[in-house]
Amino acid sequence: MHLDRRRFVTLLGVIALMPIAQTGFATPREVAMDTLLIDKPDGGVPNNRLPVLIYHRVIPPDIPDNAEYLEHLFRANGWPPQWRYPVYTFTHFHSNTPEVLGVYAGTAKLQLGGEHGNIIEVNVGDVLLLPAGIGHKQISADENFMLVGAYPPGIKADLCHDELPQLAARTKAVNAVPLPATDPVTGHSEGSMLVWHQK
Known part of the structure; x- marks a missing residue:
């Protein structure tokens, strides 16, 4: 059927109003979020003046593959996923990058x-955004526990242990880490774009 200009423009308007199925696609979302401030050193762990952000129920219901959903969400928001694994069972941190x-x-x-830090429980759909320098370790987990981990673009995370003689140098390194350009969960708004950039 031949379309004149007016019919073509009308058709475009109708198409623009049609709902597009979003099932299985990750998009930046506004989700419930808690903050946890851990700004004092603990042994050789520097921690950070920026709070840990804990997002809840990030994965929508009826998603066929939770890991792929989170990887797509992080990648779409400028945090390329780098691994799938649980958390190490020893205290460690990264002095050169935040981590999601x-x-x-x-x-x-x-x-x-x-070693004297807060113990929290995490479940499917929780996302933790850790500033550089925040110590973390796994205390216990069920046999299914798995994470997607990601960092800002072009970053290879270092692996630092709780070593008191290194505290001053690592604190200096942590303080020099730039703020990320985007939030891995919410993109260019909300989350760390508000909380961290206001500090």
């Missing part, structure tokens, strides 16, 4: 901040 951890299976108890 998305729970796609199981449940676990994690300790944040060092």
Whole structure:
């Protein structure tokens, strides 16, 4: 059928109003979020003046593959996923980058901040955004517990242990880490774009 200009423009308008199925596609979302401030050193763990952000129920219901959903969400928001794994069972941190951890299976108890730090429980759909320098380790987990981990573009995370003689140098390194350009869950708005950039 031949379309004149007016019919073509009308058709475009109708198409623009049609709903597009979003099932299985990750998009930046506004989700419930808690903050946890761990700004004092613990042994050789520097921690950070920026709070940990804990997003809840990030994965929508009826998603066929939780891991792929989180990977797509992080990638779409400028945080290329780098691994699928649980959390190490020893205290460690990264002095050169923030890190995002998305729970796609199981449940676990994690300790944040060092050997005297807070213990929190994480479940499927929880996402933790850790500033550089925040100590973390796995205390316990069920057999299904798995995460997607990601960092800002072009970053290879270092692996630092709780070593008191290194605290001053690593604190200096942590303080020099730039703020990320986007939030891995919410994109260019909300989340760390508000909380971290206001600090």
